[in-house]
Amino acid sequence: MRPDGRKNDEMRKIEAKVGVIEKADGSAMFKIGNTIAIAGVYGPKPVRPKHLEDPEKVLLKCYYDMYSFSVPERKRPGPDRRSIELSMVIKNALLPAIFVKEYPKSQIDVFVSIVQADAGTRCAAISAAAMALADAGIAMKDIVAAVAVGRVNNEIVVDLTKEEEDIEGTTDMPIAYMPRMKKFTLLQLDGKMPADDIKKALELAKTSCEKIYEIQKKALKDKYLKMRENENKD
Numbered sequence: 001m002r003p004d005g006r007k008n009d010e011m012r013k014i015e016a017k018v019g020v021i022e023k024a025d026g027s028a029m030f031k032i033g034n035t036i037a038i039a040g041v042y043g044p045k046p047v048r049p050k051h052l053e054d055p056e057k058v059l060l061k062c063y064y065d066m067y068s069f070s071v072p073e074r075k076r077p078g079p080d081r082r083s084i085e086l087s088m089v090i091k092n093a094l095l096p097a098i099f100v101k102e103y104p105k106s107q108i109d110v111f112v113s114i115v116q117a118d119a120g121t122r123c124a125a126i127s128a129a130a131m132a133l134a135d136a137g138i139a140m141k142d143i144v145a146a147v148a149v150g151r152v153n154n155e156i157v158v159d160l161t162k163e164e165e166d167i168e169g170t171t172d173m174p175i176a177y178m179p180r181m182k183k184f185t186l187l188q189l190d191g192k193m194p195a196d197d198i199k200k201a202l203e204l205a206k207t208s209c210e211k212i213y214e215i216q217k218k219a220l221k222d223k224y225l226k227m228r229e230n231e232n233k234d
C-alpha cells in the first residue's frame with residue numbers, strides 16, 4: 001500500500017484548464033495532487049536579440065520558476081541551478097512536438113510557474129506548457145503528456161509524491177511522451193533500477209500519459225466549446 005493509499009498504477013487527482021491568463025497568447029493550468037503548474041505562452045514574435053534569429057526554425061525559450069511559497073520551507077526566490085536545468089529539460093521535451101520550421105526568424109516564450117510543489121513539477125510543467133502551446137495555436141505534431149514513474153519499496157509506481165521520493169532507495173524516472181506519435185521526448189533516471197523494471201516502468205508511463213492526454217484534449221475542447229456557446233449568445 002502506498003503512503004496515500006493509491007494503487008501502484010493510480011495517479012493523483014488531475015485537473016487541467018486552458019485560457020487561464022488573459023494577456024498570454026496561450027495558457028494552461030495543470031494540477032496533479034498537490035503539484036500545480038501554470039504555463040503562459042507568448043509568441044510567435046520577432047527574435048530579441050536579433051542575432052539569435054534562426055532563418056530555418058523557431059527559437060523556443062522556456063523559463064521554469066518555482067515560487068518561494070510553493071514548498072513547505074520557503075525557497076529563495078529567483079533562478080537557481082535547478083531551475084535553469086529544468087528550463088532546458090522542459091524545452092527539450094516540448095521541441096519534438098512543434099513544427100519548428102513553420103516559424104522561421106521567430107521566437108516563442110514559454111513561462112511555467114510552479115505555485116505548489118509536491119514532486120513531479122517538471123512533468124506537470126511539461127503537461128501544462130504543451131496545452132498552453134496548443135492554446136496559442138502553435139502548429140504541433142502532438143501534445144506532450146508527462147508523469148514520473150519509479151520504484152518505491154520495490155514496487156513500480158506512477159506519480160510519486162515528495163513523501164515517496166524521500167523514502168530510502170526510491171528511484172524516480174520523469175517521462176514525457178507523445179501519445180499519438182508514440183514517442184518519448186523525456187526520460188530521466190534518478191537512482192538505480194534493473195532493466196526489467198525500467199521496461200515495466202516505461203509501459204506504466206505510456207498508459208498513464210495516454211490518460212493525461214485525454215484530460216489535456218478535453219480541457220482544450222472545453223475552452224473552444226465555451227467560446228462557441230458565447231458567440232452563439234451574441
Ligand code: ADP
Nearest residue numbers: 071072073075117118119120121122123162174
Ligand atoms: P521534480 O519536481 O520534477 O520532481 P526534483 O526531483 O528536483 O524535481 O524535486 C522534487 C521535489 O522536491 C519538488 O517537486 C519539490 O516538492 C521539492 N523541492 C525541490 N526543490 C526544492 C527546494 N528548493 N526547497 C524545497 N523543496 C524542494
